[in-house]
Amino acid sequence: MSGLTVRDLRVTYPGRPPVEAVRGVSLEIARGESVALLGPSGCGKSSLLSAVVGIVDASGGTVRWDAEDLARVPVHRRGFGLVFQDGQLFPHLTVGANIAFGLEMAGMARAARAERVAELLELVGLAGLGGRAVTELSGGQRQRVALARSLGPRPRLLALDEPLSSLDADLRSRLAVEVRDILQTSGTTGLVVTHDAAEAAVMADRVLRMDDGRLAD
Amino acid sequence: MKPWPASARLWWALAGVPAAFLGLFFLWPAGTVIVRGLLGADGFGGGDLAGSLEVITRSRTLDAIVTTVVLAALGTLGSLALGLPAAWALSRFSWRGARTMRALVTVPFVLPTIVVAAAFQALLGRSGMLGFLGLDQSMAAIVLALVFFNISVVVRIVGGAWESLSPRMADAARTLGASPARAFVRVTMPALRPAIASAAAVVMLFCSTSFALVLVLGGSRIRTVETEIYLQVNQFLDLRAAAVLALVQVVFVGIALWVSARARSPRPPAAVEPARAPRGRERLGIAVALAPTALLLTLPGLALLERSLRTTDGHGLDHYAAMVGDPPARSTLTAPLWQAAVTSLATALVATAMAAAVGIVTALLVARRSRRASALESLVMLPLGVSAVVVGLGLLLTLNSSVLGVDLRGSWWLVPIAQAVVALPLMVRALVPAARAIDPRLRAAAATLGASPWRVLWRVDAPLLRSATAASIAFAFAISMGEFGATAFVARPDRPTLPTAIAKLLSRPGIDNVGMAYAAAVLLAALTAAVMLASERLRTTVGAEL
Numbered sequence: 001m002s003g004l005t006v007r008d009l010r011v012t013y014p015g016r017p018p019v020e021a022v023r024g025v026s027l028e029i030a031r032g033e034s035v036a037l038l039g040p041s042g043c044g045k046s047s048l049l050s051a052v053v054g055i056v057d058a059s060g061g062t063v064r065w066d067a068e069d070l071a072r073v074p075v076h077r078r079g080f081g082l083v084f085q086d087g088q089l090f091p092h093l094t095v096g097a098n099i100a101f102g103l104e105m106a107g108m109a110r111a112a113r114a115e116r117v118a119e120l121l122e123l124v125g126l127a128g129l130g131g132r133a134v135t136e137l138s139g140g141q142r143q144r145v146a147l148a149r150s151l152g153p154r155p156r157l158l159a160l161d162e163p164l165s166s167l168d169a170d171l172r173s174r175l176a177v178e179v180r181d182i183l184q185t186s187g188t189t190g191l192v193v194t195h196d197a198a199e200a201a202v203m204a205d206r207v208l209r210m211d212d213g214r215l216a217d
Numbered sequence: 218m219k220p221w222p223a224s225a226r227l228w229w230a231l232a233g234v235p236a237a238f239l240g241l242f243f244l245w246p247a248g249t250v251i252v253r254g255l256l257g258a259d260g261f262g263g264g265d266l267a268g269s270l271e272v273i274t275r276s277r278t279l280d281a282i283v284t285t286v287v288l289a290a291l292g293t294l295g296s297l298a299l300g301l302p303a304a305w306a307l308s309r310f311s312w313r314g315a316r317t318m319r320a321l322v323t324v325p326f327v328l329p330t331i332v333v334a335a336a337f338q339a340l341l342g343r344s345g346m347l348g349f350l351g352l353d354q355s356m357a358a359i360v361l362a363l364v365f366f367n368i369s370v371v372v373r374i375v376g377g378a379w380e381s382l383s384p385r386m387a388d389a390a391r392t393l394g395a396s397p398a399r400a401f402v403r404v405t406m407p408a409l410r411p412a413i414a415s416a417a418a419v420v421m422l423f424c425s426t427s428f429a430l431v432l433v434l435g436g437s438r439i440r441t442v443e444t445e446i447y448l449q450v451n452q453f454l455d456l457r458a459a460a461v462l463a464l465v466q467v468v469f470v471g472i473a474l475w476v477s478a479r480a481r482s483p484r485p486p487a488a489v490e491p492a493r494a495p496r497g498r499e500r501l502g503i504a505v506a507l508a509p510t511a512l513l514l515t516l517p518g519l520a521l522l523e524r525s526l527r528t529t530d531g532h533g534l535d536h537y538a539a540m541v542g543d544p545p546a547r548s549t550l551t552a553p554l555w556q557a558a559v560t561s562l563a564t565a566l567v568a569t570a571m572a573a574a575v576g577i578v579t580a581l582l583v584a585r586r587s588r589r590a591s592a593l594e595s596l597v598m599l600p601l602g603v604s605a606v607v608v609g610l611g612l613l614l615t616l617n618s619s620v621l622g623v624d625l626r627g628s629w630w631l632v633p634i635a636q637a638v639v640a641l642p643l644m645v646r647a648l649v650p651a652a653r654a655i656d657p658r659l660r661a662a663a664a665t666l667g668a669s670p671w672r673v674l675w676r677v678d679a680p681l682l683r684s685a686t687a688a689s690i691a692f693a694f695a696i697s698m699g700e701f702g703a704t705a706f707v708a709r710p711d712r713p714t715l716p717t718a719i720a721k722l723l724s725r726p727g728i729d730n731v732g733m734a735y736a737a738a739v740l741l742a743a744l745t746a747a748v749m750l751a752s753e754r755l756r757t758t759v760g761a762e763l
Contacts, residue, residue: 053665054664055661055665074664074670075664076665076666076667076668076672078665080665081665081666082662082665084662088658088661088662090659090662091681101663101666101668101676102666102667105666105667105672106667150665150666152666153666153667155665159665
């Protein structure tokens, strides 16, 4: 199987009693495919996504890309991008520098970086705004920048955690279509977490439902 | 989200930096003081509690204890008496000059205690501007100086709570038939009570650790536990008694801290309404509320300035000029005063470097809350829990010898070490909230973009902490420059710092000595103010907590 393979993944948060957020989830995503995880808030879908990306530790199970087990691969070497619900743009950097961040980490030369940043700004419909401070952006623009930033280093998998839920309804349905198109044009494998069924249907090729830490069949 | 650093082994390795620093330069010295206080010189075997009791029941000691308590109580009451009306006038209304007044109120907080002591001596001493009041070497003089210092604490804590209190609540009481006075007593006061209690506790803590004020203003008549420790060490050479007294001081500060922890004011809700312009009689009220505070805050500074310029025949810059020449006759200084200024700057620089290195590592390690993080934070805050005098005495008792093959006897290094121990907790206190304010998801975002943990630290944390770090470094520098309590014990007599030189000059007779002390105090105040002004520019919340 090429692409992402998750086997019996578990995420447990310490506490008394410990909280089992994800209780044994298995799923597969083929290269180039987009999958949506749909479920009510608190069902564990964000925890599942975080464990796949590596920003929280799984308490059991495996995450593989192709044949490689990622258990001991730190976040920054997984090559998985992540778009947060509220963008999490670096407040001390301009729009352009935010988008260039991942390219710089990948060791891309300055000239190539500038070119790629312009290309990404174009892709998300923000051409020419590279010099802006991120604090000057509207909510929709921020999410576009977050998307461009994550796509920058060409991640093998792009995870999106409720990417549109902080936006208003009108903008949401428009951006959902755009996200799908962008994932398709860039050929990026996608894993989207959302609580909105319509949004899930638009953004993903396949929808998985999750409830109480498990996938519903 | 995972903590930084991700590896627990690395966390513990880095935690070794603050642990080693505080272990060697604080825990061991302070522990030695306590053990000696309880058990006598050797500390082991044949404990001698009776000897400790004998020291405590001496009439000198009892006197000092009573004086400490009375001074702390009067200082706290006085600070509330002047601070509460000032907090009302400054937080409730906006008017021309409110800004200047607010700035004036915060100035004392950053002034070195020795400067304040010198200023009040200049004002109330026998040949001072208000010398005719006969307050030289009186409790009243010390209480006024304590109030001068602590009005800012009351205004900051209570004013902050008052600002965020909606006037609508009092308005509601008015519509229910309450007079303005009743609305204030029944609605506003209860809402402010936690903030007032918290301010009182903090002021009490500061009042019981005001060594320099009492030493200078109390002269030979008024002795608190802290000055008694100093006298026992320097005049009676009775280290045993000093250690017992230090133990008493630790208990005092412990009680003050316990009270202040209990009275910690809850975070008030965000401000509902901007302050408005005062109307009618409110203007008069503001004038009455602020007049005594304005007088108390400006007169000592003016007196200090005037006395620094007063010469045997009129006024001039003679005392300032004398700072570069030989020390005045009949002083105990052995070198020109400018050398003390250089010593002060050099020690403060070294102390700040030490505090910054340890403080920044600590702030990063405790930014993510966990059990080990709060243990480390408490360890670093410990020096706040004893007075600087105890830190100084501890260093004198332990490190004034050969340590691990390094001979520290009479070493210059003891001074910056003492200052760093005093500055460290305040520095960490200023840095940690800034480090905690960084959303951990921001670091996660950087990691998913391919940044290794070290690069996250360098590219995300460092730039976001830059201004808080610069401000806390300036703060640590200002504290080190003005530090007196600990420095007085470890500074070599032939190499005084500016504060210890000022204290020495003030204790000698003669206009040359006293005039130069005042000139040096003005210089020290100017240096400290310059540093703090630079840090204020960097826009911070330094000192907002304590």
